[in-house]
Amino acid sequence: MQQRMTCQQWGNWSSTAVDCTADFTFVGCFANSGGNQLNAISIDVSTINDNTVTNYVDKCRKHCLSNGFPVAGMVNGDTCKCAASYDTSASPLTSTSCNTACTGGDPGFWCGGSGTNNIMIFKTANQCPPLTLTLATANTSLHAIGTVVGITCDPGYMFRDTEATTRVTECLANELWSDGVQSCMGKCSMGLVIFVFLGD
Incomplete structure (x- = not known):
């Protein structure tokens, strides 16, 4: 008898209690x-x-x-x-x-x-650390070397360095992500005007 199992992100097999x-x-x-x-x-x-x-x-x-x-x-x-x-x-x-x-x-x-x-x-072996996302989601939880992950900011947020709302990062052979920026921040609403009152 054979059973198909996948080693998941946190070290557990998908269909058994056996540790991996x-x-x-x-x-x-x-x-x-x-x-x-x-x-x-x-x-x-x-x-x-x-x-x-x-x-x-x-x-x-x-x-x-x-x-x-x-x-x-x-x-x-x-x-x-x-x-x-x-x-x-x-x-x-x-x-x-x-x-x-x-x-x-x-x-x-x-x-x-x-x-x-x-x-x-x-x-x-052959893995990067799990992504630590802030105000964003990834299209996969895999983190083996060669894995390319798409990251999307939550609605109303953007990446701090580029002001884009999506990006990709790859797990490189040195077991580090190619793009270490995994956090999004709030952005201003289009057309919003802020008045700043200065003292006399």
Whole structure:
């Protein structure tokens, strides 16, 4: 028996409860310093409200992705960290530098180094962060590399930089959107005249 399933934007399959966070790839174990501190979000995994997975690493991956961050990391057995990027120039440590067992979830998995010295880093494969739209809608929720997304401002709003009401952005090979402006703002009504009274 075969079943057709689609891996959706937030890491769930369309027709089953099976998690599909395999779209993340393990980058390595690094010193938890500089650009590898992943300080955009830091949260105890046990407080993440997600019952679809039990594995701490998967919980962390999904939490970061759902908040728009393509990079996830684990430290100290229980702390999940998220960021938009990591230091690609840093030299990885040996895997045993991040062999602290996860304090919960499935047994036998590693969740970073002891204390906060070393961090296990994962990243999405071939995806851009989910779009963060303001007063606008997109014609698709896909964000794989090569995806071209059309964005339309809500009625009465326009893009801040061009005053247009529509635009497209593409997920590039560097996992960044080609056009980072995803917010619209209000615009004046045609023919509206404003009088400004100045002092004597």
